[in-house]
Amino acid sequence: MRQIKIFDTTLRDGEQAPGASLDVEQKIKLAHRLAALGVDTIEPGFPISSPGDFQAVQRISREIEHVEICGFARAVKEDIDAAVRATQDAQRRRLHMFLSSSNIHLDFQLKKTRAEVVELARRMVSYAKSFVNEVEFSPMDATRTGDEFLFEVLEAVIEEGATILNIPDTVGFALPEEYGAMFTRVMKGVRGSDKVEFSAHCHNDLGMAVANSLAAIQAGVTHVEVTVNGIGERAGNCSLEELAMALATRSEHFGITTNIRHEEIYATSQMVSRMTRSPIAFNKPIIGRNAFQHEAGIHQDGLLKNRNTYEIMDPERLGIPRSMIVLGKHSGRHALRHRVAEFGVTLDNEQLDQLYTTFKEKADIQKTVHDHELMQMAGQAVDRALEPYTLNDVQIVTGNAMHRVASCEIQDHRTGKVEIYTGSGEGPVEAVVDAIRRAIPEPIEFADLELYSVSSGETSAGEANVTVRLDQKLYTGTATNRDILIAAAEAYMAACNRAVRDVRLDSSLEQTPVHTLG
Known part of the structure; x- marks a missing residue:
């Protein structure tokens, strides 16, 4: 199976989500957790942006082993110098440089012509190459750039020594078929493309970051840039856990593997959520609270007979505590009997009927009946306390x-x-x-x-x-x-x-x- 390298930018692009700012110690703790998760590359921050970010990148470079550390920089000498200094103690390092390429960015943000952008890209890649072997170049807003100029920029940076070309969907504009096809055209049409590797970086503004990343993988990229929980600018980035589990669950279709340790996903997700103060939506795939829970009686009955009836993944293999049955007004007697049995309580039919009647009355009022409430009602049915x-x-x-x-x-x-x-x-x-x-x-x-x-x-x-x-x-x-x-x-x-x-x-x-x- 072909292996895809997971480039995690939770500590850089993910931290750019409003309110998600991390201090140095938090970044270091998360970096160790990301290493335990099995990511191939960590982008710990933007060294030039603040003394704290520089310190975080520097300490992570010194402490994290067996994971590539990436320094992030604009196409500016001072940025490159800061990224080089911050990552100089890493066992393996990469420099990631970005420069806008779309007309709207050039006209309103950079205030530069296309010729000036190509020349700047050449000079800065050449400068970065004098310090590090691995140089990644990202033409920002590539999906709104157009092939002619995109090809020109990419060919220029390849000539100057760029080793990885990241073609980002910076504003989440692309459709999957468009994004995959763009990589295909680049790999066929850009001179020197056979000498470099390709990376995908997708934002989720239209809810297609994961789908676009999968399309890029099918087109032949070898690196995918992600964040835990999909956090990041605006609607966020490609979600690490969703991408990893799509590739694992549909491995027969993709023929792709990663180094991600699935059993570490939940713990990592929870730590990122707490430290960035970013709550996880209940219906978030993979790690949302409802992702492996079921209230409907028909679904509960099927799950109790065979988990595969309604679940395509095993939550326990992701480190998620098993709690697949949620008791509410749609739940049936089978689910009630099963839940109280999990607490060591056996009910006869009369006791179950009494519990079911009380349960339905409660469920109609508050929608969900929690375990301690169920144990109180079951205790009334058997006339003894069931909780310690x-x-x-x-x-x-x-x-x-x-x-x-x-x-x-x-x-x-x-x-x-x-x-x-x-x-x-x-x-x-x-x-x-x-x-x-x-x-x-x-x-x-x-x-x-x-x-x-x-x-x-x-x-x-x-x-x-x-x-x-x-x-x-x-x-x-x-x-x-x-x-x-x-x-x-x-x-x-x-x-x-x-x-x-x-x-x-x-x-x-x-x-x-x-x-x-x-």
């Missing part, structure tokens, strides 16, 4: 000139005791977590919190999604409430209950002392 702990009440005192204080009434169903725990923190969520943590002996770490609005208006509800860590494993809890702080408390309690259930394998719910709900 129950959060009976939460009181929070907050204000703008004081530490926040939380008081939580929690029942331990192993002992039957009900106690009140208090906690404090600079924020109300921190105070709630501090209080609940005091009730649980296991060393559970708070890992992540996501908050969403699930309706609109002054009576809107909020959804909290909390992730905790215990013994290097992650557990998630979700809750919905009109009070977002209560939602966060209930979600944290649900996540902790999941973790506690998992580690108490020698004390299953059937073996623990039974305390009735009454």
